Amino acid sequence: MVRLRLENVVKDYGNGMGVEGVSLEIEDGEFFVILGPSGSGKTTTLRMIAGLETVDSGRIFVDNTEITDFPPNWKNMAMVFQNYALYPFLSVRQNLEFPLKKRKVKKEEIDIKIEKISKTLGITEILDSKPGQISGGQRQRVALGRALIREPLLFLMDEPLSNLDAKLRTSMRAELKRLQKEFAITTVYVTHDQIEAMTLADRVAVMNKGRIVQLGKPDDIYNNPNSYFVATFVGDPQMNILKGRLEKQGKKFSLTFSGCSISIDSSDIQADSNSLDVRVGFRPEAITRVDSNGISARISVIQDLGNRRLEHYSVSEDGSEVIRYTADDNTSSIGAPVQIFPGEGYIYLFREDSDKLIGRIDGRSLRDFRS
Ligand SMILES: Nc1ncnc2c1ncn2[C@@H]1O[C@H](COP(=O)(O)OP(=O)(O)O)[C@@H](O)[C@H]1O
Ligand SMILES: [Mg+2]
Numbered sequence: 001m002v003r004l005r006l007e008n009v010v011k012d013y014g015n016g017m018g019v020e021g022v023s024l025e026i027e028d029g030e031f032f033v034i035l036g037p038s039g040s041g042k043t044t045t046l047r048m049i050a051g052l053e054t055v056d057s058g059r060i061f062v063d064n065t066e067i068t069d070f071p072p073n074w075k076n077m078a079m080v081f082q083n084y085a086l087y088p089f090l091s092v093r094q095n096l097e098f099p100l101k102k103r104k105v106k107k108e109e110i111d112i113k114i115e116k117i118s119k120t121l122g123i124t125e126i127l128d129s130k131p132g133q134i135s136g137g138q139r140q141r142v143a144l145g146r147a148l149i150r151e152p153l154l155f156l157m158d159e160p161l162s163n164l165d166a167k168l169r170t171s172m173r174a175e176l177k178r179l180q181k182e183f184a185i186t187t188v189y190v191t192h193d194q195i196e197a198m199t200l201a202d203r204v205a206v207m208n209k210g211r212i213v214q215l216g217k218p219d220d221i222y223n224n225p226n227s228y229f230v231a232t233f234v235g236d237p238q239m240n241i242l243k244g245r246l247e248k249q250g251k252k253f254s255l256t257f258s259g260c261s262i263s264i265d266s267s268d269i270q271a272d273s274n275s276l277d278v279r280v281g282f283r284p285e286a287i288t289r290v291d292s293n294g295i296s297a298r299i300s301v302i303q304d305l306g307n308r309r310l311e312h313y314s315v316s317e318d319g320s321e322v323i324r325y326t327a328d329d330n331t332s333s334i335g336a337p338v339q340i341f342p343g344e345g346y347i348y349l350f351r352e353d354s355d356k357l358i359g360r361i362d363g364r365s366l367r368d369f370r371s
Contacts, residue, residue, distance in 0.1 A: 002064075003028040003186040004049070004154060009058035011044050019044050020210035021058070027202075029184045031177070035197035036207030037233065042190040045207070046156050049188065051075050062153060077154040078147035082162050085143075086131040092118075092142050093127040099150045117145045120179065137168045144176070148183055155180070155187040161196065173199055194234045198222065206230050226357050228350040231281050237310065239281045239348070240322045242295075246349070248274035255280070255349070258295040259317045260341065262366055269349065269359040277352035284310070284325035286345025286363055294339035297322065299332050313340060 004026040011018040019041040026032045034042045047053035049060060051072040060068045067075055086095050093114060100110045118124045121141045126134050131142070140160065147155060161169045161176075177200055180187050191197055197204050198218040205215045206229075214221060214230045225231035231239050244257030246269065253264045253271070257280045297313035300321070311324040311332060324340065332338070342363045349359040 001028040002026070003030075003062065004188070005061040005064075006045075006049070007059045007061075009045070009048055009060060010056045011041075011048060011053060012056050018056075018210055019048070022207075022212055023058075024205060024212070024215075026186060026188065028186055031180050031187045031189065031200055031202045033189045033191060033197040033201035033204045034207055035191060035194060035201075035204050035234075038192055040207040041210040042192075042207055043158055046079075046158055046188060046190050049154070050077055050079050050156055052079075075154075076150075076152050077156055078150055078152035079156040079158070080143055080147050080160045081157075082159045086139060086146070088131050091128050091130055092123060092134070095131070095142055096127075096146050096149055099146060103150075113149055117149050120182065121145050136164055137172060140164065140172060141175075144179065148179070148185070151183075152185065155185045157187065157189045159191050159193075160189075162191075162193070176200065195236065198234070206233065208233075223346065224360070225348070227355040228279065228281075228357070229355050231348055231350070231357070235283060237284050237323045237325065239283050240287075240342075242280045242315065242320055242322070243318070243352075244278045244280040244349070246271060246276045246278050255347075258297075258315045258320070260293060260295050262347075262361075264359065264361055268361055271358055276358075278358070279350040279352055281348035281350065282342030282363065283345050284323045286342040286347075287322070287324040287326070287340050288343045289328075289330060290339045290341045290343065292339065294341035295322070296337065297340055298337055299334055302332065302334065313338070 002025045006022055006024040008021045008023050009019065010021050022045055034045060036042050044053060048055050051070055055068050059066055096114050097110055100113065118127055121144065123138060123141050123145065126138055131139055161172050164172060173196060189200060201218050203216060204218055204221050205212045206221060208229055214226050221230065221234055225234065242257045244255055246253050246255050251266055253266060253269050255262050255264055296316040299311055300314045301312040303310040308325060308327045311326065313322045313324065315322060343366065345363055347361045347363050348357060350357055
């Protein structure tokens with residue numbers, strides 16, 4: 001069942017800023033994440049859904065009822081922001097009660113709900129404390145509790161974890177995911193943090209410049225990016241990019257980059273000319289060491305992460321940097337000449353002069369490059 005539908009929703013702030021036209025369908029119970037860089041229109045989209053921002057054109061539906069011009073308090077949505085605004089002079093319990101008292105829910109019912117939600121969130125012990133007396137993580141939990149206790153039709157969150165330190169962010173992320181599934185509340189979650197998007201989402205919409213540029217499951221966005229923008233925005237460390245050239249040779253294309261050359265079936269490439277400058281992308285975990293025919297490079301930096309390593313390479317041909325993420329136990333020394341190849345993952349091809357993905361080759365299928 002579709003819970004929330006946006007039909008070509010537009011917000012024009014003038015000077016070309018805002019949201020250019022967003023269409024979405026979000027299923028009941030789904031954890032939906034809008035991911036994009038700062039200024040891409042995420043907050044504006046969320047505020048239009050919440051009714052905190054007027055919609056210039058397009059329509060918004062909840063359960064097939066058009067709510068485009070409904071005021072916020074008619075929408076039964078709960079919103080949690082980065083700055084969780086708790087009432088500082090009220091206790092945690094009073095903060096939780098607040099939305100229910102406003103709706104004149106009976107005292108006994110309020111008590112039952114508070115007991116349940118504070119157990120779930122692990123905040124029973126602090127019910128009588130004031131927000132100033134508890135930690136940042138606890139405050140964030142109270143803010144979530146206050147939103148959840150209303151049992152809203154939709155849960156809207158705008159970068160709710162970005163003020164927390166790294167460790168707390170990781171544990172709150174897991175908690176959010178558990179709570180969302182437990183309460184089965186349809187959630188729209190906005191973030192610029194691709195790790196949050198990948199770990200939380202059932203589906204992700206990637207936004208750029210006021211538009212959705214790709215929509216899919218997290219692993220689809222990661223493995224099948226449709227553009228240079230998505231490919232390089234999603235993934236940490238970022239996808240490696242090298243310059244390359246495609247040349248048609250009979251029924252095949254030859255791809256040359258950084259001194260190595262591979263042959264590709266024409267059916268794997270969408271190219272409208274016989275030779276083309278391209279950008280060749282591959283992820284850090286796709287790289288392996290090879291004995292021959294690979295990219296000649298030297299190791300410039302090794303970052304040891306305990307169970308894994310980030311190896312930085314300087315490509316001999318033009319000095320470009322390539323990063324490899326690996327758990328193998330090959331000992332490597334700085335400055336040593338080696339050969340590497342993206343033989344454990346995909347090789348992505350983008351045109352040099354546009355954002356478009358024109359081909360994806362599975363490096364694992366290229367036998368010449370297996371060591
Ligand atoms: N009230 C406003 N008036 C004018 N421009 C705005 C306003 N709010 C946002 N914008 C512009 O709209 C674009 C999208 O902003 P926003 O939705 O906040 O992006 P995000 O949340 O993805 O960082 C940005 O270019 C921003 O500068
Ligand atoms: Mg924002």
